[in-house]
Amino acid sequence: MAEHVTSRKVYFLVFAALIVLTVVTWLVAQVDLGWANDVVALTIAVTKAVLVLLFFMHVRTSTRMTILTATAGFFWLVILIGLTLADYLTRGSSWLPVPGK
Amino acid sequence: MASSPLAHGAHHHPALAHQFDTMEQQKESSTLGMWLFLVTEIMFFGGLFLTYVVYRSRFPAAFLLASNSLNVLLGGINTAVLIGSSLTMALAIWAAQVNWRKGIVIFLLATIGLGSTFLVIKGFEYHDKFVEHHVPGPNFNFVEENPNVHIRQIAARDPNLGRHASIFFSLYFIMTGLHATHMVIGIAVLIVMVVLSWKGKYDARYYNPLEMTGLYWHFVDIVWIFLFPLLYLLGAHAAR
Amino acid sequence: MNTSAAATPEPTTAETAFERPNYLNAVYGVRSWLLTRDHKRIAILYLISVTIFFALGSLMAALVRLELLTPEGDLMGPDTYNRVFTMHGIIMVFFFLIPAIPAVLGNFLVPLMIGAKDLAMPKLNLASWYVYNIGAAFTLWAIFNGGVDTGWTFYTPFSTNYSNTYVVSTALGIFITGFSTIFTGLNFIVTIHRMRAPGLTWFRLPLFIWSTYATSLIVVLGTPVIAITLLLVGAERLLHLGVFDPKLGGDPVLFQHLFWFYSHPAVYIMILPAMGVISELVAAFARKRVFGYKFVAFASVGIAVLGFLVWGHHMFVAGESVYAATIFSVLSMLVAVPSAIKVFNWTATLYEGSISYETPMLYALGFIGLFTIGGLTGVMLATLGIDVHVHDTYFIVAHFHYIMVGGTIMAYLGGLHYWWPKISGKLYPNFLSRLSALLVFVGFNLTFAPQFVLGYLGMPRRYWSYPPEFQVLNVLSTAGASILGVGYMLPLFYFIWSMRYGRKSGDNPWGAVGLEWDTTSPPPTENFYTMPVVTQGPYEYNREEVHNRLTQEAPLG
Secondary structure (H helix, E strand, O other): OOOOOOOHHHHHHHHHHHHHHHHHHHHHOOOOOOOOHHHHHHHHHHHHHHHHHHOOOHHOOOOOHHHHHHHHHHHHHHHHHHHHHHHHHHOOOOOOOOOOO | OOOOOOOOOOOOOOOOOOOOHHHHHHHHHHHHHHHHHHHHHHHHHHHHHHHHHHHHHOOOHHHHHHOOOHHHHHHHHHHHHHHHHHHHHHHHHHHHHHHHHHHHHHHHHHHHHHHHHHHHHHHHHHHHHOOOOOOOOOOOOOOOOOOHHHHHHHHHOOOOOHHHHHHHHHHHHHHHHHHHHHOOOOOOOOHHHHHHOOOOEEEEEEEEHHHHHHHHHHHHHHHHHHHHHHOOOOOOOOOO | OOOOOHHOOOOOOOOHHHOOOOOOOOOOOOHHHOOOHHHHHHHHHHHHHHHHHHHHHHHHHHHHHHHHHOOOOOOHHHHHHHHHHHHHHHHHHHHHHOOOHHHHHHHHHHHHHHHOOOOOHHHHHHHHHHHHHHHHHHHHHHHHHOOOOOOOOOOOOHHHHHOOOHHHHHOOOOOOOHHHHHHHHEEEEEEEHOOOOOOOOOOOHHHEEEEEHHHHHHHHHHHHHHHHHHHHHHHHHHOOOOOHHHHOOHHHHHHHHHHHHHHHHHHHHHHHHHHHHHHHHHHHHOOOOOOOOHHHHHHHHHHHHHHOOOHHHOOOOOOOHHHHHHHHHHHHHHHHHHHHHHHHHHHHHHOOOOOOOHHHEEEEEEEEHHHHHHHHHHHHHHHHHHHHHOEEEEEHHHHHHHHHHHHHHHHHHHHHHHHHHHHHHHHHHHHHHHHHHHHHHHHHHHHHHHHHHHHHOOOOOOOOOOOOOHHHHHHHHHHHHHHHHHHHHHHHHHHHHHHHOEEEEEOOOOOOOOOOOOOOOOOOOOOOOOOOOOOOOOOOHHHHHHHHHHHHHOOOO
């Protein structure tokens, strides 16, 4: 069975990238960009998570089943948050005025 | 894959469990099992992230001010510490793959050390919050005792500021507390792995438990990767 | 299903199956059971545990129905009544309905049906039984100390701030037992993916495996959310970390979102395995391939996925926005479609089948009818306009009991009766078993059909007293419950009786087709004497033989 042995160099590079991204996210947070702050912070966080997933957790060299499993997990989280926000974001909405709502 | 008769004289790796036919089948099974468990962890923490999103959108000012009272430096150091521990964890597995028994132990010990450092720093942070009366409950006091004049001014206009801030702190403690609990469990597992690795149980042919421990540890790191900006960096741009 | 010539099981007569070691007599002693790794023995351990909890939950139900015989609250005080119906719900949902079919029938059958020696993780399997019992112990402790009065739904802020009962220990018990379910789900998914016999492709799997797989997906994705929700309730109660407290700005509806995100898919955890059982029963007792196999298989996965998108239909009147309510209403109607597909396909399987009315088939036929009623009333409830009026009335109670009792419990009993010879190697008395099935069917309908009317007329649920004009229907309901109770108790007696005195069944008393029937009854510990190799699809009943018999005995048309 072929074992994918990731080299130490790759691990150190990923580590460096993660540290750099952490510093970047801290720096960007010092500036008030309004709603963009959240977008940038989340984008950086997702990037860091993907780096950890692909390289430290070996998803890059994993079976399709593993990739599908990991994807499904995050997708389900999106469902949980997204559909619940469908409630919270539309409360007190004036698109279709309904008495009492 | 040929069907294997039960009464076989074939030579099997000592770590091959009886219900499996090959080591590869066993490795794929345990890896898939661990990933499925991580999916449950995603949904477990997911409920907390949902709660955070809902209340953050409802009380943005309170969340911003409450977040400001957290120690970004300590949080940042902890982030780096945890990322470092993920590096050492990955290197422990590399050591197994190249049959370097001592290396496995060294890197696992480093992981434990970094993880413990994280928890110690966390302990200091919790202590600070306790002293500042930012722990929700009967002693909670965010507005009246707050040295920051700014906050008292805002509270004059928004009488609910303190209460909404307490929701932030509740989430802070629950989310970081749950995360810390996962780290404690991870460290306990790592200690077991150190002992077994020292005894030579793992090598390039068989290191499933190390791989699975690593997956768990990296996942806990990913949770923190999201917790740090969401909890600590919210109000970093606002005047203190 | 044909196995290759080299893998035919050693022929056994009914007698010799018991002479050679099988999983029951291979090792004796309490330790050999409590420390077993054998999935079949673990299934029996679960059978004992869930039966005990079913009895406890039924006792609670009996107390509820006794109280409701009269309009006044006279049997017990209102607080006690709250605790009784709450414990009925908690015990039945978390400690019986969710584990029963997967942990008993699933554990026993999954490796057999896929030609494996055991599940992928046998030690985890045993651990899951112990975890179940640890969680059960916490809940039992709470029960013996007066139970909980919040309703099984634990709505905040009552459960977090005002209830004076053992909320935390009950929640902890459910939290812990949730891990038991997760471990089982993990085990099934890995096993079905990685340990199928050679030649056993996905579309040759029995539909019970497809259902179990879909159920396990729900378990893995949904159960953690109830875990975190209960943790938050505990944190709020114990540590004053208030997140749902309106006084602090918290939103009780958020609790409901989190709670129902799991608890709605949970009902699919309860029904999907039952549907899997019915597919097997219908095929075996119509001696015919299940019609539209692929549709049924995909419908199982479809139910699992769609089931996660509908939870808001429990909160139409709770305060969620009308837009969210509309979205959830439409999605809820969609989720009825795959269930309906299954009902149509079972019916089509019966058509031109060679039907025999053995006890398992009686339960299966009962299921199809009762599940249809329960499901249709579900579509009614998905309709916003109707739900606004009948929410929190007995209409809802009747709806979910039709599905959970008329559906899941009947399928569970049908499955037990079908696979009992495989599990024990014995046969149970035919007359008594059919009588029980009849009592269950009649008793069930008498109990719950009046409740649809009661709800429609406006009787609220969870009420300890009611206006006198509702008494007749309530009395009918209680009468039905007593008949139902007798119907449930009989199998307990004759199953145990059969283990000692029952006739030996032989390997395949039903003449059914399936890998589990290709080994002895009871099976050896390693499941098969020779591991099977699969060359055909499932349910390969000999159509020509059936057709000839049909045309000879009863000309069609």
